[in-house]
Amino acid sequence: MPTSFIQPEFKVKIDYDKCHKCGRCVQQCGWGVYNFNERPIPDDAKCRACHRCVTYCPAHCISIEKSQLAYRENDNWSAAARKAVWRQAETGGVLLTSMGNPMPYTRIFDHLVLDACQVTNPSIDPLREPMELRTFIGHKPDSVGVESDGEGGYRLAEGEGIKNNLKLDTPILFSPMSYGSVSLNVHKSLAMAAQRLGTFMNTGEGGLHADLYPYQDNVIVQVASGRFGVNPDYLSRGAAIEIKIGQGAKPGIGGHLPGEKINKEVSGTRMIPQGTDAISPAPHHDIYSIEDLRQLIYALKEASGYKPVGVKIAAVHNVAAIASGIVRAGADYVYLDGFKGGTGAAPQVIRDHIGIPIEIAIAAVDQRLRDEGIRNWASVIAAGSIRSSADVAKAIALGADAVAIGSASLMALGCHLCQSCHTGSCSWGITTQKPELTRRIDPEWGAQQLTNLVHAWSHELQEILGALGVNAVESLRGSRERLRSIGLDEQMNKVLGVKPAGM
Amino acid sequence: MTTTRPRYAEEASYKIHGGCGLMGICDESGTLMSGEDAILAMAVQHDRGNGLGGGFAGYGIYPEFPDHFAFHMMYHDIQAKEEVEALFDQFFLVDLAEPMPTRPVKGIADAPLLWRYFLNPYPNKLEESELSTEDYVVKAVMTINSSVDGAFVASSGKNMGVFKGVGYPEEIGHYFRLEEYEGHTWTGHNRFPTNTPGWWGGAHPFALLDWTIVHNGEISSYGINSRYLEQFGYKCTLGTDTEVAAYLFDLMLRRHKLPLELACKALASPLWDEIDRMPEAEQAVMRSLRAVYGPGMLNGPFAIVLGFNGGMVALNDRIKLRPLVAARKGSVLMVASEESAIRAVIAEPDAIWMPKAGEPTIARVQGMDWPIHGDLHLPPSDISCAVTGTERSCDTVEVNA
Numbered sequence: 001m002p003t004s005f006i007q008p009e010f011k012v013k014i015d016y017d018k019c020h021k022c023g024r025c026v027q028q029c030g031w032g033v034y035n036f037n038e039r040p041i042p043d044d045a046k047c048r049a050c051h052r053c054v055t056y057c058p059a060h061c062i063s064i065e066k067s068q069l070a071y072r073e074n075d076n077w078s079a080a081a082r083k084a085v086w087r088q089a090e091t092g093g094v095l096l097t098s099m100g101n102p103m104p105y106t107r108i109f110d111h112l113v114l115d116a117c118q119v120t121n122p123s124i125d126p127l128r129e130p131m132e133l134r135t136f137i138g139h140k141p142d143s144v145g146v147e148s149d150g151e152g153g154y155r156l157a158e159g160e161g162i163k164n165n166l167k168l169d170t171p172i173l174f175s176p177m178s179y180g181s182v183s184l185n186v187h188k189s190l191a192m193a194a195q196r197l198g199t200f201m202n203t204g205e206g207g208l209h210a211d212l213y214p215y216q217d218n219v220i221v222q223v224a225s226g227r228f229g230v231n232p233d234y235l236s237r238g239a240a241i242e243i244k245i246g247q248g249a250k251p252g253i254g255g256h257l258p259g260e261k262i263n264k265e266v267s268g269t270r271m272i273p274q275g276t277d278a279i280s281p282a283p284h285h286d287i288y289s290i291e292d293l294r295q296l297i298y299a300l301k302e303a304s305g306y307k308p309v310g311v312k313i314a315a316v317h318n319v320a321a322i323a324s325g326i327v328r329a330g331a332d333y334v335y336l337d338g339f340k341g342g343t344g345a346a347p348q349v350i351r352d353h354i355g356i357p358i359e360i361a362i363a364a365v366d367q368r369l370r371d372e373g374i375r376n377w378a379s380v381i382a383a384g385s386i387r388s389s390a391d392v393a394k395a396i397a398l399g400a401d402a403v404a405i406g407s408a409s410l411m412a413l414g415c416h417l418c419q420s421c422h423t424g425s426c427s428w429g430i431t432t433q434k435p436e437l438t439r440r441i442d443p444e445w446g447a448q449q450l451t452n453l454v455h456a457w458s459h460e461l462q463e464i465l466g467a468l469g470v471n472a473v474e475s476l477r478g479s480r481e482r483l484r485s486i487g488l489d490e491q492m493n494k495v496l497g498v499k500p501a502g503m
Numbered sequence: 504m505t506t507t508r509p510r511y512a513e514e515a516s517y518k519i520h521g522g523c524g525l526m527g528i529c530d531e532s533g534t535l536m537s538g539e540d541a542i543l544a545m546a547v548q549h550d551r552g553n554g555l556g557g558g559f560a561g562y563g564i565y566p567e568f569p570d571h572f573a574f575h576m577m578y579h580d581i582q583a584k585e586e587v588e589a590l591f592d593q594f595f596l597v598d599l600a601e602p603m604p605t606r607p608v609k610g611i612a613d614a615p616l617l618w619r620y621f622l623n624p625y626p627n628k629l630e631e632s633e634l635s636t637e638d639y640v641v642k643a644v645m646t647i648n649s650s651v652d653g654a655f656v657a658s659s660g661k662n663m664g665v666f667k668g669v670g671y672p673e674e675i676g677h678y679f680r681l682e683e684y685e686g687h688t689w690t691g692h693n694r695f696p697t698n699t700p701g702w703w704g705g706a707h708p709f710a711l712l713d714w715t716i717v718h719n720g721e722i723s724s725y726g727i728n729s730r731y732l733e734q735f736g737y738k739c740t741l742g743t744d745t746e747v748a749a750y751l752f753d754l755m756l757r758r759h760k761l762p763l764e765l766a767c768k769a770l771a772s773p774l775w776d777e778i779d780r781m782p783e784a785e786q787a788v789m790r791s792l793r794a795v796y797g798p799g800m801l802n803g804p805f806a807i808v809l810g811f812n813g814g815m816v817a818l819n820d821r822i823k824l825r826p827l828v829a830a831r832k833g834s835v836l837m838v839a840s841e842e843s844a845i846r847a848v849i850a851e852p853d854a855i856w857m858p859k860a861g862e863p864t865i866a867r868v869q870g871m872d873w874p875i876h877g878d879l880h881l882p883p884s885d886i887s888c889a890v891t892g893t894e895r896s897c898d899t900v901e902v903n904a
Contacts, residue, residue, distance in 0.1 A: 370733065
């Protein structure tokens with residue numbers, strides 16, 4: 001019997017004429033592709049196409065190619081579908097994968113175009129004029145009550161005005177990614193970048209390592225179903241608290257961090273014994289209803305001196321009604337995670353087939369909250385494959401207050417989307433706890449990469465606002481009049497609240 | 504012949520782009536001046552319009568009926584007039600009904616039937632309705648605008664009136680014989696719409712009770728402003744930026760009880776850089792205003808003059824992308840899109856200046872309630888219906904003529 005029907009996906013080609021025989025590829029590869037016997041000998045089957053070896057080869061003599069192995073053509077049974085059957089026949093298990101949904105669903109962002117000013121109103125040059133991106137995340141009252149200050153001016157009346165809002169210098173946050181799923185150096189890079197950028201990183205469900213305490217004013221701490229690392233000190237350190245109900249890549253299911261990733265540091269931060277599996281239950285076992293959620297929101301507010309408390313949910317069919325319930329339950333923001341959002345590990349069937357696109361979730365939630373007159377009560381953060389500043393602008397125009405980036409931020413640190421985070425052997429040192437790999441990221445360098453990326457997107461967002469003739473991001477927020485669709489059907493336009501181009 | 508009789512509810516189903524010229528003049532001592540000055544100021548700014556809309560609002564112009572609501576009506580045909588007058592008879596004691604005095608003017612054609620009525624609610628009907636007087640009047644305006652085909656209330660305030668139509672403003676002014684009126688406050692508008700609806704009701708000023716608004720500009724944030732207002736029940740269907748500005752004033756001043764100065768600061772917010780440098784108490788007010796009213800901030804180029812019985816307020820956008828000049832001579836304050844308009848009316852002003860971006864220029868008439876008075880409690884949907892008439896569907900009605 002053959003050991004496997006599955007043939008290697010990639011071919012590692014080395015131009016031995018150019019090869020220095022230095023062995024660097026052997027040392028760099030986290031997957032053990034290379035053996036060294038006078039020259040590097042690759043094992044194609046182990047290659048993930050992460051390009052670590054390609055990037056570090058001093059002779060530029062390595063190339064990774066797609067396997068040219070032909071399958072009998074069949075539109076219905078793609079090669080991937082056949083391989084999945086073979087793998088499951090061999091193992092009897094659930095197929096695991098990571099990062100975001102790669103399936104060819106319609107990418108709605110790519111069917112939306114933005115407006116610009118011509119003649120009747122002037123566009124604004126962001127290099128010469130102020131262009132404001134400052135954003136407040138949190139509950140806002142419907143009106144502002146003021147009283148005379150007795151000197152011809154006004155002051156806020158007792159109890160009036162906004163309270164406990166997060167101030168962002170740009171409407172881009174970093175998505176929750178736990179320490180454990182990513183390395184401490186990644187967490188440090190994110191925290192340092194968040195501080196420099198005037199925005200926020202998010203601990204994910206793995207607790208807050210003491211090394212991040214200096215950056216705690218720019219950290220949102222998460223409370224997830226496993227309650228890892230949650231204690232009064234943790235809650236009091238964060239700038240805000242986020243209850244994680246679901247994740248776009250795996251709505252409705254829990255998480256599993258294997259024991260081999262739970263080293264001494266992770267164990268201390270998560271408050272679980274070293275080497276044990278960290279299992280997040282599918283639901284919070286104290287939240288079986290919206291009224292239970294309300295209790296937890298207020299318990300966390302009481303415990304933290306009334307810090308903003310947000311709720312993160314996966315975008316699912318009934319997302320608008322769920323979000324409305326969350327806002328009415330007292331949440332200061334709703335974090336919507338679309339079905340293309342990334343993950344450190346998820347069953348492939350869940351990642352690829354559950355949930356709805358973030359564009360639709362934003363549109364439905366924003367409209368529902370407006371219909372109910374409660375849009376001001378909470379902010380909406382959107383995530384789940386924000387790939388560029390154009391996506392940021394479109395998400396905001398559809399109605400999001402801010403967006404969060406996970407995959408893009410990891411890509412700034414070297415991630416090549418090889419979808420192998422769950423293996424714990426990330427050659428780029430991102431989703432691993434192996435010390436020889438994690439040290440590949442210098443937090444100072446990582447922070448700079450992330451700061452560069454967000455600065456670049458922010459500048460581009462300013463250019464877009466200038467073209468639209470507005471000089472503050474709040475004038476784009478929810479302004480669907482500035483969007484038009486191309487190639488979407490009438491029903492979809494209605495759901496998005498967007499007119500087709502030409503109208 | 505079959506013609507289509509327009510519902511006066513809807514001007515265009517899409518957003519109208521356009522530039523304009525405007526003026527406002529107010530004698531704070533309450534001394535009356537003839538409408539001639541307003542016409543002159545707009546005539547100088549002739550080239551800021553394209554002949555598709557001009558209009559004026561005058562305050563203090565009906566001293567013989569100071570306590571009557573003055574309804575300026577536009578009728579598409581005699582049938583609309585009869586329907587409205589039947590409604591008036593039901594709800595109001597009409598002390599005078601007369602055709603608007605006009606004269607033939609070259610360039611003005613296709614005028615609707617123009618009538619004015621001085622009226623007050625029947626006391627017993629008012630009592631039965633359990634509404635305040637202002638609410639009662641607005642409800643009547645709403646009913647007419649939304650349910651009588653071919654009828655439109657151009658203005659409905661006390662001791663004031665709106666005179667507007669399709670044409671250049673100086674033509675409109677002469678057509679309505681404005682030189683025969685005397686008022687303490689006048690505003691005027693010259694329209695340059697980039698489509699050609701040719702609808703008399705669509706000219707500026709927009710009015711409800713004694714509030715009027717004239718506006719030059721394009722609100723680039725219209726999309727979110729209208730969605731924000733819809734949350735509070737306003738229906739933005741007219742497709743003009745001016746409508747949005749009018750409802751935002753209504754929301755902030757009447758419903759949220761914001762002082763006029765702060766409402767202006769919310770509509771044309773200072774930059775964060777400026778807010779960050781303010782003293783702490785002021786900063787707290789401004790930070791909250793921007794965070795809360797951000798979706799209502801008017802972004803993009805505009806200059807607005809809001810008129811009311813107690814005076815007027817002129818406001819520019821936050822980075823002054825549309826012209827607005829102000830001048831003072833004694834107790835007279837004047838604003839206009841162009842300095843030439845001011846100099847045409849006031850030969851030697853004491854002071855002439857460019858109001859700063861987002862800084863309201865305010866004129867208050869001595870001894871009058873200010874800024875907004877009256878006992879108005881109606882929900883926003885009724886307010887928007889009263890201004891534009893959108894209560895029912897806006898189908899066009901086929902009639903035989």
